[in-house]
Amino acid sequence: MSTINCNQCELEFNSETEYYSHYITAHKSSSPSIKKILILGGGFGGITVLREIEKKFRKEPIEITIISDDNYFLFTPMLPQVSSGLLHPSSISTPIRYFCKKSQFLQASIDSIDLEQQLVTIQRPFDNKVRTLEYDYLILALGGKTNFFNNHNLEKYSFSMKSIEDAISIRNHVILMLEQAAQTGNYKLQNTLLTFVVIGAGFAGVETISEINQFVKRSISKSYPSINPKNINMILISSKDRILPEINEKLSKISLKFLEKDGIKILKNTRADDADEEHVILNNGKKLSCATIIWTGGITMNKVISELKCEHGTNGKVLVDDMLRMKNRKNVFVLGDCALIKNSSQDSFYPSTAQHAIKEGKLIVENLTRIFNHKKKLKKFSFHSLGIMAIIGNKVGIATLAGHNISGISAWMIWRIYYLSKVPTFDKKLKVLIDWITDGILTRDVTLVGMIKMKKIHTIHINENIPSIKEQLISNL
Numbered sequence: 001m002s003t004i005n006c007n008q009c010e011l012e013f014n015s016e017t018e019y020y021s022h023y024i025t026a027h028k029s030s031s032p033s034i035k036k037i038l039i040l041g042g043g044f045g046g047i048t049v050l051r052e053i054e055k056k057f058r059k060e061p062i063e064i065t066i067i068s069d070d071n072y073f074l075f076t077p078m079l080p081q082v083s084s085g086l087l088h089p090s091s092i093s094t095p096i097r098y099f100c101k102k103s104q105f106l107q108a109s110i111d112s113i114d115l116e117q118q119l120v121t122i123q124r125p126f127d128n129k130v131r132t133l134e135y136d137y138l139i140l141a142l143g144g145k146t147n148f149f150n151n152h153n154l155e156k157y158s159f160s161m162k163s164i165e166d167a168i169s170i171r172n173h174v175i176l177m178l179e180q181a182a183q184t185g186n187y188k189l190q191n192t193l194l195t196f197v198v199i200g201a202g203f204a205g206v207e208t209i210s211e212i213n214q215f216v217k218r219s220i221s222k223s224y225p226s227i228n229p230k231n232i233n234m235i236l237i238s239s240k241d242r243i244l245p246e247i248n249e250k251l252s253k254i255s256l257k258f259l260e261k262d263g264i265k266i267l268k269n270t271r272a273d274d275a276d277e278e279h280v281i282l283n284n285g286k287k288l289s290c291a292t293i294i295w296t297g298g299i300t301m302n303k304v305i306s307e308l309k310c311e312h313g314t315n316g317k318v319l320v321d322d323m324l325r326m327k328n329r330k331n332v333f334v335l336g337d338c339a340l341i342k343n344s345s346q347d348s349f350y351p352s353t354a355q356h357a358i359k360e361g362k363l364i365v366e367n368l369t370r371i372f373n374h375k376k377k378l379k380k381f382s383f384h385s386l387g388i389m390a391i392i393g394n395k396v397g398i399a400t401l402a403g404h405n406i407s408g409i410s411a412w413m414i415w416r417i418y419y420l421s422k423v424p425t426f427d428k429k430l431k432v433l434i435d436w437i438t439d440g441i442l443t444r445d446v447t448l449v450g451m452i453k454m455k456k457i458h459t460i461h462i463n464e465n466i467p468s469i470k471e472q473l474i475s476n477l
């Protein structure tokens with residue numbers, strides 16, 4: 001029978017339970033005065049909270065754990081540039097561990113949250129092991145997932161644009177279409193292969209189609225001389241009578257003109273109702289032949305959020321009070337795309353953007369500081385966005401800054417400078433900058449990297465580290 005050695009005092013135990021009991025009584029590191037803060041989600045919201053806590057909570061007796069299913073923070077505003085091969089995937093992905101100085105990171109998916117017992121159940125991706133963690137304060141920043149509005153065909157036949165895998169898949173798929181188109185003399189087939197449809201004309205949709213448009217056109221001129229550029233069809237579908245509903249009417253019209261000048265066809269007041277392998281079926285009955293469909297039609301909540309026993313609002317988001325606490329749960333803060341935050345000054349709700357998630361994260365840490373300093377009054381959330389911007393073509397951007405509309409190369413430059421400054425570490429800033437500079441000089445790379453293989457490792461026994469043992473015991477009780 002194998003025994004377990006305590007790595008702190010060298011004693012030997014016959015079972016895990018014996019060992020855990022010994023550990024808790026002999027070496028328990030935390031006491032009730034040590035507060036446990038759990039941060040769920042390593043996106044804009046979660047990482048902002050983590051970084052602010054690391055900065056502000058130097059001496060407080062706290063244990064901070066951040067849990068996310070990916071081991072990196074993804075800088076989504078630059079995601080469309082990965083789908084076009086302008087940026088390398090790793091340039092916009094920063095390991096969460098880089099931000100952890102006194103906190104610990106666990107790569108795991110959140111299975112469920114028990115608000116009554118203050119427990120979170122997580123599952124590790126490499127061995128599916130389930131653990132339960134307790135918390136004193138919970139920070140919920142799990143974002144959202146792509147909303148296909150229960151349309152299974154659209155979900156099956158479309159790419160989404162939410163994760164790094166999505167962006168890599170789109171780039172590979174676009175290259176594959178170009179390879180196939182270069183080898184066919186059949187005009188109809190080539191037309192289908194070279195028709196790229198993006199559904200959803202918000203920021204993500206517009207930036208994605210503009211990136212793919214540039215990628216395809218540049219690649220054809222350098223690497224696929226047999227393809228006639230006239231056969232390329234870039235189609236953007238908007239359910240509204242305009243594009244970019246997030247910006248004012250005037251700038252929306254300017255953006256539309258820029259896109260059309262670049263050869264992108266925009267179908268307004270049109271909905272995609274269905275799809276199959278080679279078509280998008282529109283609400284007006286028309287069938288578009290295409291081999292690429294990208295869906296950017298909005299977000300909904302993942303199961304963990306939608307199953308929470310709390311008040312939910314639009315799309316299942318968690319309704320919070322002005323201090324960003326879950327209603328009737330003073331120790332649970334919610335932020336980012338999974339939070340529904342009322343903007344009392346405008347009688348509306350704050351939009352789901354990275355900008356807002358960052359501001360919300362900062363407020364939450366400010367409020368945690370107040371709680372730890374026994375201050376009664378917490379700060380209310382209020383934020384007036386200074387502007388909004390997007391890249392919509394080759395050296396073309398649009399922006400509204402402090403109420404002014406800007407478009408063209410100046411907006412493009414402002415976008416690049418602003419977002420580069422927001423990339424979280426110096427290493428990644430440098431990588432992004434190098435990618436941008438080399439793209440200006442070199443041919444866009446059309447190497448088809450192919451599928452990424454996952455290797456299952458069954459044989460390695462992962463030794464549980466000390467801080468997690470308490471949590472193991474709690475889950476075993």
Ligand SMILES: Cc1cc2nc3c(=O)[nH]c(=O)nc-3n(C[C@H](O)[C@H](O)[C@H](O)COP(=O)(O)OP(=O)(O)OC[C@H]3O[C@@H](n4cnc5c(N)ncnc54)[C@H](O)[C@@H]3O)c2cc1C
Nearest residue numbers: 041042043044045069076077109110143336337353354355
């Ligand atoms: C293509 C694209 C472009 C965008 N461009 C802009 C822009 O230019 N400007 C802007 O302000 N906003 C932009 N946004 C919106 C912005 O990305 C979101 O508003 C922001 O990411 C929200 O932050 P969050 O922390 O709430 O969620 P996210 O950043 O989505 O983070 C959620 C985190 O939770 C993790 N997670 C989710 N479920 C689980 C689970 N069950 N278990 C474990 N971990 C889980 C995820 O892996 C992720 O790390 C863009 C979004 C996209 C998709």
